[in-house]
Structures are given as structure tokens and as C-alpha cells.
Amino acid sequence: MLVSVRFNEKDVSYLQALAKEKGKSMGKILQDLVTHCRENSIGQSEEMRQNGDRITQMLEEIHLAIPHLIYMNRTVFNCWAHKVGNKEFTAMRTASLEKTGAICGGFQSMNYRLTGVSMNDNGLQTLPIETENSQWRAVQTHGQKQS
DSSP states (O other): OOOOOOOOHHHHHHHHHHHHHHTOOHHHHHHHHHHHHHHTTOOSOHHHHHHHHHHHHHHHHHHHHHHHHHHHHHHHHHHHHHOOOHHHHHHHHHHHHHHHHHHHGGGGGOOOSSOOOEEOTTSOEEOOOOGGGOOOOOOEETTEEOO
């Protein structure tokens, strides 16, 4: 059966490169691609789109976490380095937030497509979860509760 197909320039370039690499005609390469997709059940399915969405959501969640990691790392470093009281801690907290903003403040302009976010008291976007659904809990260590 003869089939006529219209491609854009990028697709033609891709087929030409494959044909040259494999030493075959573009028609034979196209046949091979269709055969490969059919034999391996590869298609434009809902499952493939959902897998892509899951990967996108995971990347969005990692992206959201990075400013928190930088902020907390900087704050802990400052506290350990200076063993501070409340007044000093407030100043270091402010400095940590300013440093976090300088390092990755552009993250604030990211629009997350699949991930629901809210803002915390520091103005950092968070991935909210109901407390009763969280598996993370403070543990008792040396008689003191950690937060």
C-alpha cells in the first residue's frame, strides 16, 4: 500500500540523519520506525502522557524543595557558627532568606502546572499536606522534643 506523508523540516532532517547513519532510504527508515512502534506497542497513549506528567510533577516538587534546603542549610550553619540567641537568630534568619533569594530567587517566578503550592511564613513556596496524612514526625531525643 502506498501512503503519502507530509513532514516538517525538523522531521525530514531527523529521517535524513537516520537514513545516512543506517545506510538506508528515508522510506525504509520510516517503515522501520513504524514497525518498531507496532512491535513494541509504542504509541501516543494516555499512559505515556501520564508518565510524562508524573516526571514533570516530580521535577516541580524537587524544584520547590531547593530554596528550602538552601535556606535551612544557611540558617543552621549560622546558628552553629555563632551559637546565637533570639535577636541574633532573627538577624541570621533574615540574612539567610536574603542569601536564598540571591541564589535562587528566580524560582519564585516558576508556574507549577501539576503541583499545588502554598506560601509559608518566609515567603517560600511549599508542598502542603494535611498533618494527619504526613508520615514525618518529630522524635524524642535525649529527653527533648525536636521540631
